[in-house]
Amino acid sequence: MSLLPRHSETIEKGTSLGRDAWLRLKKNKLAMMSFWFIIFITAACVLFPAFPGFPDPNKTHLVLKSQGPFSSGVSAEGEKVFFLLGSDHLGHDIFSRIIHGGRVSLMVGLIATAVSLTIGLIYGAVAGFIGGRTDSVMMRIVDILYALPFFITVIILTTYFGNHLWLLFVCIGAVEWLTMARIVRAQVQSLSKQEFIEAARSLGLSKWRIIFRHLIPNTLGPVIVYTTLTVPAVMRLEAILSFLGLGVQPPNASWGSLIKEGADRMASDPYLLIFPAIVFGLTLFALNFLGDGLRDALDPKSSKD
Amino acid sequence: MNLLLPQLDQTGYSPGPNRVQSRIQQGTVLVFGLILCSLLLSGCGKRESKVDRATREGMLLIGNGGEPKALDPHLVTSVGDSAIMRAMFEGLVTYHPSNDATHAPGVAERWEANDKKTVWTFYLRKNAKWSNGDPVTAHDFVYSYHRILHPEMGAPYASMLYFLRNAKEYNTDKEGKVPFEDVGVKALDDYTLELTLPNPTPFLPDVLKHTTWLPVHKPTIEKYGGMTEHFTDWQKPGNSVSNGAFQVTKWRVGSYVRVEKNPYYWDKDNVKLNGVEFYAFENSFTEERAFRNGLIHKTYVVPPNLIPLYKEKKSPELRLEPYIGTYFYRFNCTNEVTGNVHLRRALSAAIDREQIVKYVTQAGEIPAYAFTPPTEGGYQPPRRVKFDPAEAKEHLKNAGYAKGSDVPAFSLFINTSESHTAVAIAILDMWKTHLGIDPKKVTIKNQEWKVYQVTIQDLKYDVARSGWIGDYLDPKTFLSLFTSDDTNNHTGWANDEYDRLFAESDNIGDEAKRFEKLEQLENVLLDELPITPIYWYTTKYLLNDDVRNWNPLLLDNHPFKAVELIAD
Numbered sequence: 054m055s056l057l058p059r060h061s062e063t064i065e066k067g068t069s070l071g072r073d074a075w076l077r078l079k080k081n082k083l084a085m086m087s088f089w090f091i092i093f094i095t096a097a098c099v100l101f102p103a104f105p106g107f108p109d110p111n112k113t114h115l116v117l118k119s120q121g122p123f124s125s126g127v128s129a130e131g132e133k134v135f136f137l138l139g140s141d142h143l144g145h146d147i148f149s150r151i152i153h154g155g156r157v158s159l160m161v162g163l164i165a166t167a168v169s170l171t172i173g174l175i176y177g178a179v180a181g182f183i184g185g186r187t188d189s190v191m192m193r194i195v196d197i198l199y200a201l202p203f204f205i206t207v208i209i210l211t212t213y214f215g216n217h218l219w220l221l222f223v224c225i226g227a228v229e230w231l232t233m234a235r236i237v238r239a240q241v242q243s244l245s246k247q248e249f250i251e252a253a254r255s256l257g258l259s260k261w262r263i264i265f266r267h268l269i270p271n272t273l274g275p276v277i278v279y280t281t282l283t284v285p286a287v288m289r290l291e292a293i294l295s296f297l298g299l300g301v302q303p304p305n306a307s308w309g310s311l312i313k314e315g316a317d318r319m320a321s322d323p324y325l326l327i328f329p330a331i332v333f334g335l336t337l338f339a340l341n342f343l344g345d346g347l348r349d350a351l352d353p354k355s356s357k358d
Numbered sequence: 359m360n361l362l363l364p365q366l367d368q369t370g371y372s373p374g375p376n377r378v379q380s381r382i383q384q385g386t387v388l389v390f391g392l393i394l395c396s397l398l399l400s401g402c403g404k405r406e407s408k409v410d411r412a413t414r415e416g417m418l419l420i421g422n423g424g425e426p427k428a429l430d431p432h433l434v435t436s437v438g439d440s441a442i443m444r445a446m447f448e449g450l451v452t453y454h455p456s457n458d459a460t461h462a463p464g465v466a467e468r469w470e471a472n473d474k475k476t477v478w479t480f481y482l483r484k485n486a487k488w489s490n491g492d493p494v495t496a497h498d499f500v501y502s503y504h505r506i507l508h509p510e511m512g513a514p515y516a517s518m519l520y521f522l523r524n525a526k527e528y529n530t531d532k533e534g535k536v537p538f539e540d541v542g543v544k545a546l547d548d549y550t551l552e553l554t555l556p557n558p559t560p561f562l563p564d565v566l567k568h569t570t571w572l573p574v575h576k577p578t579i580e581k582y583g584g585m586t587e588h589f590t591d592w593q594k595p596g597n598s599v600s601n602g603a604f605q606v607t608k609w610r611v612g613s614y615v616r617v618e619k620n621p622y623y624w625d626k627d628n629v630k631l632n633g634v635e636f637y638a639f640e641n642s643f644t645e646e647r648a649f650r651n652g653l654i655h656k657t658y659v660v661p662p663n664l665i666p667l668y669k670e671k672k673s674p675e676l677r678l679e680p681y682i683g684t685y686f687y688r689f690n691c692t693n694e695v696t697g698n699v700h701l702r703r704a705l706s707a708a709i710d711r712e713q714i715v716k717y718v719t720q721a722g723e724i725p726a727y728a729f730t731p732p733t734e735g736g737y738q739p740p741r742r743v744k745f746d747p748a749e750a751k752e753h754l755k756n757a758g759y760a761k762g763s764d765v766p767a768f769s770l771f772i773n774t775s776e777s778h779t780a781v782a783i784a785i786l787d788m789w790k791t792h793l794g795i796d797p798k799k800v801t802i803k804n805q806e807w808k809v810y811q812v813t814i815q816d817l818k819y820d821v822a823r824s825g826w827i828g829d830y831l832d833p834k835t836f837l838s839l840f841t842s843d844d845t846n847n848h849t850g851w852a853n854d855e856y857d858r859l860f861a862e863s864d865n866i867g868d869e870a871k872r873f874e875k876l877e878q879l880e881n882v883l884l885d886e887l888p889i890t891p892i893y894w895y896t897t898k899y900l901l902n903d904d905v906r907n908w909n910p911l912l913l914d915n916h917p918f919k920a921v922e923l924i925a926d
């Protein structure tokens with residue numbers, strides 16, 4: 054009789070954290086649907102305009118203005134024009150504008166979120182792990198930045214640097230990272246008192262290695278949830294800024310500006326509001342469901358079921 | 359999301375019937391039913407809308423375009439701001455409620471002119487009072503004209519007073535060589551005012567109705583700063599003293615200005631309203647919704663896409679009336695790109711005005727073929743401006759650009775408004791289609807009205823949308839704009855021949871000959887095109903049927919003292 058446990062014949066294959074998460078995510082139908090929907094929307098926005106014959110979003114057909122969905126007509130230049138989702142008050146093709154607007158909205162959503170995620174994650178983790186005076190100073194800086202009124206900051210920046218789209222990304226990203234930093238800091242503070250961090254310390258790992266290898270991966274659950282909430286918030290901020298004339302400038306469009314234009318005209322042409330709102334709404338839903346699914350997949354402990 | 363989707367006001371809603379599913383237990387149904395009933399009942403009792411209450415209280419609530427720049431008659435320039443001034447102040451002569459050509463006596467009881475129409479004497483009424491009880495005297499008018507003409511004041515509209523002898527010399531003289539005593543205004547005694555003009559001006563009473571000729575109260579101005587200081591506290595409610603039918607009692611920035619009856623006004627028994635509230639709406643759609651929800655009596659404009667809907671319903675609320683005004687684009691003639699006259703001609707000839715009027719603005723505007731709108735039986739402008747893509751391309755070549763895509767980047771400024779944006783986008787696309795200008799190189803820049811006005815004044819634009827409404831019924835109100843020293847020129851364009859012809863036209867007494875000269879003048883303008891006219895306005899607004907005595911006026915300057923509110 055041996056005291057040693059019996060080894061099985063075949064050695065089980067190890068799985069990585071990522072693969073584990075993917076397997077769990079695959080079981081969540083809603084999250085998977087959302088995932089494919091986001092892929093589809095992104096692909097459509099990136100690829101559709103490349104097709105030959107895709108209508109120019111800024112081409113006006115005054116003769117064919119305010120046409121309903123699935124209508125076609127002959128433009129002033131004698132060309133045949135087909136509007137899949139109708140045309141607006143200047144005869145712009147709404148379908149084309151939604152696709153082109155999606156490029157702006159998605160880009161703002163993704164880039165600004167990425168900016169805020171990177172800064173917030175690193176900043177919060179460093180502050181939370183090092184603690185003491187460094188932490189106090191770093192968090193007071195966050196407090197000060199919090200106190201700056203967002204719109205006034207953006208207005209000052211645009212008067213200095215002019216009205217560029219990249220400035221919009223930077224502005225939004227620079228504001229959104231503050232909350233992220235706070236969340237990560239709180240998470241890291243509680244984690245750094247746990248045994249596995251003690252173990253890592255006693256093994257003599259460097260501070261940076263502990264932060265990047267052990268702390269940040271363990272904060273991913275709440276961070277991912279917050280990120281998926283940030284994307285819609287950012288897209289909404291872009292819409293508000295465009296509305297104030299600080300974001301996307303006419304004749305270009307984003308989903309926010311399309312919805313705003315549609316809302317103004319909903320009495321006479323309701324489809325101008327309905328179509329962009331459906332696309333925008335579905336995208337936001339999908340992002341939220343995907344975020345939920347990812348949280349469950351990455352951090353099964355916090356899962357509700 | 360409030361900013362994106364303005365909420366419908368609660369007054370328009372009553373809870374609709376809900377389908378209650380059978381699965382819900384009976385008790386729940388009962389509770390639900392009770393709640394629903396009470397909600398429905400509370401919805402049924404017709405709540406008094408804001409407009410109904412205002413009608414009862416004699417307060418007229420009107421949409422007034424943007425936020426007022428100032429409540430100082432010597433500083434305002436916009437149509438909306440002038441409306442507030444018209445309620446607060448009264449000049450020598452005032453507007454008649456139904457006829458543009460008639461002059462209603464204001465502070466002056468009567469007036470007379472010499473045969474040449476160069477010396478005018480005004481006899482002021484003795485019972486005219488300021489809102490603090492002080493009498494209005496001829497000296498007040500002298501002080502006011504001094505203030506607006508003072509070179510240090512830099513009043514944006516001072517050129518309206520250039521009708522007076524030496525007024526221009528005094529206004530433009532920075533070194534102080536011309537004393538104010540030389541200007542043709544004199545108080546013969548407390549109640550007699552004499553105006554001396556260098557040129558015969560039979561239409562002077564028309565001119566005197568304008569905002570710039572309104573008097574201000576000297577002790578108040580001096581108390582809150584000097585005569586020439588801008589934007590001091592004197593214009594604030596409580597401080598402000600005015601002599602019109604109303605005085606300002608509240609100014610909530612971004613919301614409204616309220617004026618109430620002036621207890622010392624000489625004709626207060628004939629003032630029907632108790633007050634007027636002027637609301638700042640920058641978005642015409644919001645304004646239209648406010649009107650529909652019973653929040654205002656009258657809108658400033660109507661969104662173009664709703665005009666067909668109102669027409670279809672044969673709504674008596676929709677008013678479309680002729681208006682003496684021009685919608686045009688200014689070109690900055692001091693910079694390299696738009697300073698090129700050939701490029702200006704090309705840009706102008708590539709605009710299809712018929713299409714803009716027919717499909718974008720939709721309120722029966724007239725495509726402009728000149729700057730000055732024609733008046734029946736009066737001045738007829740030359741037919742010079744037209745849409746001609748072939749000619750436009752020719753001009754583009756002359757300008758030194760083989761293709762439209764060579765044209766360097768430039769900016770197009772508009773003040774924040776849906777309809778200006780729509781027109782700008784349409785024009786941008788016409789430039790692309792007919793000239794091949796790369797739309798990415800033209801940036802449309804949106805500015806809030808106050809900022810936009812400063813941008814235009816400082817010539818910090820390339821192309822800018824503008825509008826000009828006649829100040830009085832004479833082509834001079836339009837053509838004087840582009841003389842090299844006019845304070846509203848704002849294009850940097852100066853042309854000696856234009857100035858010479860304009861000066862010559864001033865000395866002609868015979869109407870027909872004067873119009874001939876003015877036509878020559880306008881030809882010079884339309885040849886050089888420091889501006890390009892787009893269309894001639896119509897006034898378009900929605901008016902609640904409680905409002906009485908609001909008549910169609912070519913100049914759209916309604917005297918508020920004649921307006922009445924009667925509920926049906």
